[in-house]
Amino acid sequence: MKLATWNVNSLAVRLPQVLEWLAANPVDALVLQETKLTDDKFPTSDFGAAGWQVQWFGQKTYNGVALVSREPATAVQKNIPGFADEQARVIAGTVAGMRVVGGYFPNGQAPDSDKFAYKMRWLDALHDWLAAELQAHPNLVLMGDFNVAPEDRDVYDPVAWAGQIHCTPEERAQFQRLVALGLVDAFRLFDQPPKSWSWWDYRNLAFRKNQGLRIDHILVSEALRGRVRACSIDKLPRKNERPSDHAPVVVDLSD
DNA sequence: ATGCCCCGTTAAACGGGA
Numbered sequence A: 001m002k003l004a005t006w007n008v009n010s011l012a013v014r015l016p017q018v019l020e021w022l023a024a025n026p027v028d029a030l031v032l033q034e035t036k037l038t039d040d041k042f043p044t045s046d047f048g049a050a051g052w053q054v055q056w057f058g059q060k061t062y063n064g065v066a067l068v069s070r071e072p073a074t075a076v077q078k079n080i081p082g083f084a085d086e087q088a089r090v091i092a093g094t095v096a097g098m099r100v101v102g103g104y105f106p107n108g109q110a111p112d113s114d115k116f117a118y119k120m121r122w123l124d125a126l127h128d129w130l131a132a133e134l135q136a137h138p139n140l141v142l143m144g145d146f147n148v149a150p151e152d153r154d155v156y157d158p159v160a161w162a163g164q165i166h167c168t169p170e171e172r173a174q175f176q177r178l179v180a181l182g183l184v185d186a187f188r189l190f191d192q193p194p195k196s197w198s199w200w201d202y203r204n205l206a207f208r209k210n211q212g213l214r215i216d217h218i219l220v221s222e223a224l225r226g227r228v229r230a231c232s233i234d235k236l237p238r239k240n241e242r243p244s245d246h247a248p249v250v251v252d253l254s255d
Numbered sequence B: 001a002t003g004c005c006c007c008g009t010t011a012a013a014c015g016g017g018a
Helices: A011-024 A043-050 A113-135 A169-181 A222-227
Strands: A003-008 A029-033 A053-057 A065-069 A074-078 A089-093 A098-104 A141-145 A183-185 A216-221 A228-233 A251-252
Touching: A003 A098, A003 A141, A011 A029, A011 A043, A011 A065, A011 A169, A029 A089, A029 A141, A053 A089, A053 A183, A065 A089, A065 A098, A065 A222, A098 A113, A113 A141, A113 A222, A141 A251, A169 A183, A216 A222, A216 A228, A216 A251
Parallel strands: A003 A029, A029 A098, A098 A141
Antiparallel strands: A003 A251, A029 A065, A053 A065, A074 A089, A089 A098, A141 A216, A183 A216, A228 A251
16 A cells, blocks of 8 residues: 655646656555645546545645545544644545545744744644544554654754754654654655655755755554555656645555 | 745735745
8 A cells, every 4th residue: 555645835736747646656545735725626526537536625825635545535534623723734534444644734934933833732733633543543644744854864954954943842842742652754664865855945946956854754653664665755746847845755555 | 144936816025835
């Protein structure tokens, strides 16, 4: 079973690339972030015509998530239960017996901002919900744009980024709290090339210079640890003519 | 470096992203 996550930075712009990527990478499920579409504008029929099931949850201008799958998703959940939120950031569903949770974690903007406080509250709520979700679904995968670089080796210039958004001790502690629930960073189960990033700034030729961050993650539950065969970042779509600033991350689980 | 690029929205010397 293959699962993937991709922040597409506007599905209206990136739909052709998503369908092209799915054709070349026939995963069992793909979660999307930053669709930036209200639900009435979601391109349901384009996915259906290509043979994909899809669940979606969006809003105007910002955020927005989707769950694309070969088999239909059941028990679909949108956002975090009990956490009142104006922003569309979570979609979860059960696909072929696997609980798949896709998230677009808040950016946080700056450590001293209201948005950072919201990020922390959101992460607290996610943590508490996932604790229950893992009880109900031992086979669970949490993936998405976490907007957290868990370690200095996930940052192209850790000195410059020290204490900056995505790299603060508070965000990294929240990432470790999720791990402590019984989740494993699938990417780090394997030897990986140094300077592996999932996001590169559009500015300043950052992709060409390989200046990026690893902020898109796939965390698998402990019950799945032994089934993880591979996990990688697919840089190919970042080389497209009009790319998202994020690359897809893919995990391969044995059946 | 309060800059760079890209997106959606709107008509901005914009906000937000990361």
